[in-house]
Amino acid sequence: MTFAIQVDHLQKHYGEHLAVRGISFKVEQGSLFAFLGANGAGKSTTIEILCTLLQKSSGTVTINGYTLDDKSHNAKIRKSIGVVFQQSLLDERLTVRENILHRGKTYGLSKAQLTKNYQFVSTYLHLDDIELQKYGTLSGGQKRRADIARALIHRPQILFLDEPTTGLDPQTRQFVWQAIKQLQAETNMTVFLTTHYMEEAAVAHQVIVLKQGRIVAEGTPDALKTKYAYDQMALVFHDRSLGLKWLKENTLPYTEKLGIFYVRVSSTLTALTLLKSAEPLLASFEVMKGTMDDVFIHIMAQGDGTNGSND
Ligand SMILES: Nc1ncnc2c1ncn2[C@@H]1O[C@H](COP(=O)(O)OP(=O)(O)OP(=O)(O)O)[C@@H](O)[C@H]1O
Numbered sequence: 001m002t003f004a005i006q007v008d009h010l011q012k013h014y015g016e017h018l019a020v021r022g023i024s025f026k027v028e029q030g031s032l033f034a035f036l037g038a039n040g041a042g043k044s045t046t047i048e049i050l051c052t053l054l055q056k057s058s059g060t061v062t063i064n065g066y067t068l069d070d071k072s073h074n075a076k077i078r079k080s081i082g083v084v085f086q087q088s089l090l091d092e093r094l095t096v097r098e099n100i101l102h103r104g105k106t107y108g109l110s111k112a113q114l115t116k117n118y119q120f121v122s123t124y125l126h127l128d129d130i131e132l133q134k135y136g137t138l139s140g141g142q143k144r145r146a147d148i149a150r151a152l153i154h155r156p157q158i159l160f161l162d163e164p165t166t167g168l169d170p171q172t173r174q175f176v177w178q179a180i181k182q183l184q185a186e187t188n189m190t191v192f193l194t195t196h197y198m199e200e201a202a203v204a205h206q207v208i209v210l211k212q213g214r215i216v217a218e219g220t221p222d223a224l225k226t227k228y229a230y231d232q233m234a235l236v237f238h239d240r241s242l243g244l245k246w247l248k249e250n251t252l253p254y255t256e257k258l259g260i261f262y263v264r265v266s267s268t269l270t271a272l273t274l275l276k277s278a279e280p281l282l283a284s285f286e287v288m289k290g291t292m293d294d295v296f297i298h299i300m301a302q303g304d305g306t307n308g309s310n311d
Contacts, residue, residue, distance in 0.1 A: 012213075018213060032184050037211060064077065084148055085162050125146070148164065159190070238283045
């Protein structure tokens with residue numbers, strides 16, 4: 001297995017404040033990696049360190065085989081990664097095409113290579129309809145497409161995306177997301193993502209959850225769902241008292257909100273058996289699968305446990 005990113009006991013102090021507390025993790029080459037955490041958990045600090053924009057306090061970081069902090073390596077790291085930050089870096093007065101080509105030149109690409117790469121990013125990000133428009137006049141979603149294209153013009157091995165879809169409408173989010181997924185799958189590029197949208201993390205190969213500078217959970221979305229989320233039935237009974245009797249008979253703990261009874265179940269198959277038994281009493285029902293939202297909420301509600309990979 002080849003790792004695009006290896007982080008070992010990374011720490012970052014801001015004066016007295018320890019923002020990143022000795023985290024260790026590895027990101028497999030070609031994977032989609034989701035780095036989650038509440039506000040202030042240390043995500044941006046970590047990303048900025050990995051992208052050579054911020055000095056770490058201690059620990060070791062290897063990106064695409066280059067060790068961070070080695071002067072000659074830092075330049076190579078920068079050439080091998082693309083970064084999309086929450087704030088754009090593009091010039092409002094230039095067109096999308098001018099902006100992206102200008103960025104490509106700063107990487108020292110030849111004219112032929114630049115033309116080829118531009119064609120590549122333009123196809124993935126569907127730039128045809130906006131490439132001659134000034135960046136400053138684009139909508140939020142169009143700007144994001146251009147930002148991602150800018151980050152890809154030198155064909156990096158790793159793409160860092162810091163909340164790439166924040167503020168976009170659901171349709172545009174889906175579009176941007178599809179482009180990222182397609183790129184990742186077709187080019188074997190590693191994608192390192194932070195997001196506050198848990199359904200985006202659900203398609204990642206690996207997820208890490210950071211809390212107050214520590215890793216508090218990690219694994220595949222499925223493994224995390226199995227550990228931290230649960231399936232639920234929402235039941236509405238024709239007759240409340242008969243419903244309560246049935247719940248008691250089956251020793252099912254429940255919560256009730258506005259006449260709807262919520263019952264945790266170990267699997268959807270268990271739900272099916274219970275629903276069959278309750279069928280004559282039910283006015284309506286819903287079975288809800290555990291989600292990454294549940295995972296996040298559960299982990300955030302827990303104390304400050306660690307997974308052992310932190311100092
Ligand atoms: N330049 C700085 N000086 C001092 N403290 C800082 C600095 N930058 C960040 N911090 C602190 O470090 C901690 C981690 O911040 P960071 O921005 O990395 O969190 P985050 O997980 O990216 O949050 P968000 O989701 O809100 O972007 C926070 O407590 C923050 O206040």
